[in-house]
Amino acid sequence: MQSIIILSILVLLAPLVGGLVYGIERKVKARMQNRMGPNILQPFYDFFKLADKRLVMVHSTHAFLGVMHFISIWVAVAVLIFGGDLILVIFLHLLSTALLIMGGFSTRSIFSHLGANRTAISILAYEPVLIIMAVSIYAVNGSFQISSIIGSEPLLYKMPLTFIALLLILPIKLKKSPFDVAEAHQEIAGGAEIEYSGIFFEAIYTAKWLDYIFVYALVFLFGGSNYLLGAGLVVGTFIYLNALDNSSARVDYRQMLKFSYFVALPVAFINLLITLFN
Amino acid sequence: MRSLQLLVLSLFALPPIAGLLLLILPKVLGRIVTILSVVALSAISVYLFVNFDKPFQILIPGYSDKAVMIADVLLLAYFAFIAIKRKSVLVGLLTIGQAIALGYLIKLLGNHEGGIHAQFYVDRLSLFMFLLINIVSGIIATYSLQYIDEEDCSPYRKKFFMFTMLWFIGVMNLVVSADNLEYFFLFFELTTLASYIFISFRKDKESVTNALRALWMNQIGGIAILGAMIFSLSTIGYETLSFQTLVTSAHTVGLLLPLALLAVAALIKGAQMPFSSWLLGAMVAPTPVSALLHSSTMVKIAPFIILRLAPAIKGTHLSLAIIALTGFVFLAAAISALAQDNFKRILAFSTVSLLGLMILMAAIGTQTAIVTSLILILFHGISKCMLFLNAGVLEKKFHLKSALDMDKLAESGPFTSFIVCIGFISLMLPPFGAFIGKWFSIEILGSTLRETRGLTALVMLAIACGGAVLSLLYFKVMGLLIARSGEKDKVTFETTHPLYNINLVLLLSLILAGVICLPFLLIGYFGPVASDVLGSAVAVDVQSNFSISIGNMSFPVIPMILAFLVLPVSLFISLFVRFKKVDRVKEYACGEKIDYKFNSFYFDTEFLLPYFKAVGLVFFALIIILTVI
Amino acid sequence: MFELKKFRKKSPWILHFNAGGCNGCDIEILACLAPKYDIERFGMINTGNPKQSDILLITGPVTKRTRERLVEVYNQMPEPKVVVCCGSCASTGGIFRGMYNIEGGVDQFIPVDVYVAGCACRPEQIIDGVVVALGILEEKTKEIEKTIKLANKPVVEEDGQVNRRNMPAELTYETAV
């Protein structure tokens, strides 16, 4: 009972923590570029400002799908935190992305369509690796349940290659350079989220924070019961992602697909084979 | 018991009788008869399922064996006639091959004068198929009453079409309950004949070519069944024509060749590569035919046969070869589908792909795998049926065939576009049945990795990638369908003919009800059926933490409820929701005001198809070679 | 009291629109984003998307090609919003004033809140202008702001939804002259 309450509080706090992570990220990124960077609480300032804007939308269906995107990603994070089935969690996350994509498709806006198309392609790029990762974890651990993964010994030592593969596709997942075609701020002005504004954009914006939580929780899993190691991995991944984001240029979607299928996927697969034949 | 047997027999007899009545009655009366018989068929199959306690056999008098033999010969004669009329060498040669095999079989049978055989065997798997066949095909039949009426052909041909459809439903009921392989062969060939008649219905050149292709490909399947019979009769230990005996004695005999040949027949019916082209060619026929072939009937024979074989082939080289083939087809068909623009072709490729997954699960044959296969068969059937019927509406009402032209659909036909959306989503995302199939299959493959020493690792990779490719495919099509401008906020639904509308709504509610009832279905429906398939009890239990355990897997209910609220419910609401006091602005296009035409990414994967087919052929050869060795 | 209004100042998002300038001012705006001036420390983001921005930074004179786009983009911005003209071109037409293809300053078409002078205004000036604009932003209400030329009346439809799609008028002969 007590653990359920603690977990529920964690779920409720997830957007807050995610916002903080985003704030820190902006600061860290700015420091890497030798800039001052915004306040760490900047995402929350943005949040409140967006709540104050005049309500504007394209049509209700579109706006509603945006709100549902936020709710569904929260559901995915909740199932993850409550220790559900790893593959189910991956697909619940796909569901939330699907709602964003459908939101993007539901308007007659060119940038929105381009962004939604590219998001769909980035799913193609990262989903197989995530699934292979889940299956490798099963091969090592004998269970798909996150609650039992988190109680087992650290996965990192047994499946370092899978972790590397995860690191390789995380930029695609989080839409960071060099694989940020789906968002591509200077090119298609934000992609699928472009038509949202005011509180509807706020939903998308907050969903982005939850995405951070989702991804870093996946990374945290590799620490297993060694929470310190998990935290270390999260910090390391955070720095790696920002360094990569700052130092690389955008590649196009074909290169992204090729990279994920010819580099990341084989790396994860080799690790799976190694665990199987041990 | 006796009454159940009679009811099963009525399932066989009712459709052809209704068809004959339809031929002689005037239009309105014919419609009423069709609808009544369809309702009766559905009711009977539900009643059968509810009141069923243990598998039973139906004994029929010995002289019907002779009748079946004569029917076989007549059928071959008709095939020969087609070959001569259409000047098709391939069909002719295969017919001759079949005739020789049949003659040899008759000679063999002469030596094997046994007593009276049970010719039909009805267990829960048959009843499961009855439910799917009768309900879904019934919906298709009522739908096609209107569809074929709008078709451009003579009234007689319209009636003939409906007649064929109805007797085909009857034959399908026979196929899934036949136990004697000789009978099975006849019904199998009758479905082949039905597909020929259906596909060549429009009588133009393309239809006839495609129909002939369907004919000769399925004839290969027929030869495979004949071969299975001959080998089974001449192998010491089998010496039987009974499906059940064949399966149960396979372990003691050890030689799997008859089973392998049956599996080959199944895989051909199931349009696995390289034999996928007959199913893809079937789309030249009127759309209800595609719905019928793709969803509930024809192609579902494939997973049905493999499910029947599952206890015998589990863990053998044969099952490994089937797994390899179908895993490959799952990915290959998904990739080939990306290059397609035609809506029906996209659906067809995705059918081939998902059929691969169903057969794969059936071939693995563990408890959970069987349940997964059943889930996929049922929910894929319903979703595909809805999508194809909708494709018919798109053609008849909106005159749209290519997905690329559909970018204004959400404005002119929001209901149609919504149906397509739900249909596609129900094939890939939680909480829908087909998704559960995909999810379980990955976990099952993952958990069997250790036993197969990584042999299935590649298959799992194919499933993981194939699933992602299919999602991309569905998104691609959906993206073209659901765009609407913000000029009007309120969605006004279009009106279509009530026969179209009712059936689509019925299917939609079946899908949604399937999601809601899934926990109950798992316990009371899929579990028992899987027990009958395996011949041993499948443990489906409710666990304390609101999850249902099936074998070694667990199905959590709460996340599924959440997913149900998030996805289908919210999509439904999104059509009706209207935000008050919110301004509507134009879509951002750098300040331009032009209306754009939308398109999607183009994936040039067409050139891969021949290679895929070649690889598929290699796998087919592998199935035979592995079992012979 | 917890007032949402005061957060307007803390996270102004910028939309940068070049109405037809020589790119001198645009380079200066980009310089603001670069490490030396780093306007992100005030929470500013260059969004490139009118629907999520608060401040419209316009450079260059309004040409015949851009006038409709300018009005359209302005209308897509949700209120409260402020307009800052960067450079003399945007303010008055500047060096291009009187040419056959030039309509004049931005204030001929949309209401301008802050003018930043200079032919190529310096980054410091731009930041200064934006800071002044922030003061104005905080005072603004959420009422719809209409453009000066090329404007239709906003139509209130059922459910209280205002249809702003037709607010930018089509260019007719009269408005063109």
Ligand code: SF4
């Ligand atoms: S004000 Fe000067 S620098 Fe700026 S756009 Fe005009 S001409 Fe160029």
